[in-house]
Amino acid sequence: MAVDPAARRADRAAAERLVHVSRETWARWEALVAALDKWQATTNLVAPTTLATVWTRHVADGAQLLPLAPQDCQTWVDLGSGGGFPGLVVAAALAGRTQVHLVESNLKKAAFLREAARAMDVAVTVHAARADAVLGSVVTRADVVSARALAPLADLVAMAAPLLKTGAVGLFPKGAKAEAELTAAAKSWNINASFHPSLTEPDARIVRVDGLAERRGVE
Numbered sequence: 001m002a003v004d005p006a007a008r009r010a011d012r013a014a015a016e017r018l019v020h021v022s023r024e025t026w027a028r029w030e031a032l033v034a035a036l037d038k039w040q041a042t043t044n045l046v047a048p049t050t051l052a053t054v055w056t057r058h059v060a061d062g063a064q065l066l067p068l069a070p071q072d073c074q075t076w077v078d079l080g081s082g083g084g085f086p087g088l089v090v091a092a093a094l095a096g097r098t099q100v101h102l103v104e105s106n107l108k109k110a111a112f113l114r115e116a117a118r119a120m121d122v123a124v125t126v127h128a129a130r131a132d133a134v135l136g137s138v139v140t141r142a143d144v145v146s147a148r149a150l151a152p153l154a155d156l157v158a159m160a161a162p163l164l165k166t167g168a169v170g171l172f173p174k175g176a177k178a179e180a181e182l183t184a185a186a187k188s189w190n191i192n193a194s195f196h197p198s199l200t201e202p203d204a205r206i207v208r209v210d211g212l213a214e215r216r217g218v219e
């Protein structure tokens with residue numbers, strides 16, 4: 001699907017108004033978008049209709065998680081990273097400071113994540129596996145666990161529980177049904193969660209989880 005260069009330029013300018021990061025980070029994001037454009041011809045990494053607005057829909061959308069993370073974040077784990085959102089976006093901004101793990105079960109997408117990270121000159125660890133095969137065994141602790149468009153919140157917190165129960169902050173971009181998803185998740189878990197407005201989508205929210213424990217008496 002050919003992208004209109006003028007639409008792409010206008011969207012990039014819109015993203016620059018939303019996100020303020022170093023020139024080096026923008027350069028790494030340029031490399032990410034170039035890799036995405038190359039691979040998207042053969043691998044469905046993002047919805048084709050969102051390619052013209054990749055800068056706001058995907059890059060700025062991922063970058064808006066950064067101010068919600070603890071400042072001294074040493075380890076960030078992104079689940080179901082797909083085309084690198086938000087995992088590679090945050091890895092570019094935190095390069096040299098934070099160890100970023102990307103967990104992606106689709107082998108082709110995991111190969112993309114490795115190639116894109118190389119092109120961006122960003123060191124990340126890509127786990128080509130399901131989250132349940134990695135969390136609590138290969139990766140046992142983190143400061144942040146994120147996931148976008150992977151699963152409803154109840155399933156997400158269950159998946160991320162090994163990290164959330166040991167002190168990780170959860171950052172989960174969600175749509176207009178964020179509150180209903182939290183209500184459903186709270187049937188099985190004691191969750192300390194807060195909602196944060198999305199910069200990129202008016203109805204969307206980011207759910208930040210600051211504590212998770214099993215509810216007593218719940219299977």
Ligand SMILES: C[S@@+](CC[C@H](N)C(=O)[O-])C[C@H]1O[C@@H](n2cnc3c(N)ncnc32)[C@H](O)[C@@H]1O
Nearest residue numbers: 080081082085103104105106130131148149150
């Ligand atoms: C809808 S895509 C979202 C991709 C990306 N996070 C985004 O927002 O653009 C969900 C991704 O999660 C991956 N996935 C699904 N279940 C998974 C699991 N249990 N562990 C790791 N990855 C998973 C899929 O292969 C897919 O790439």
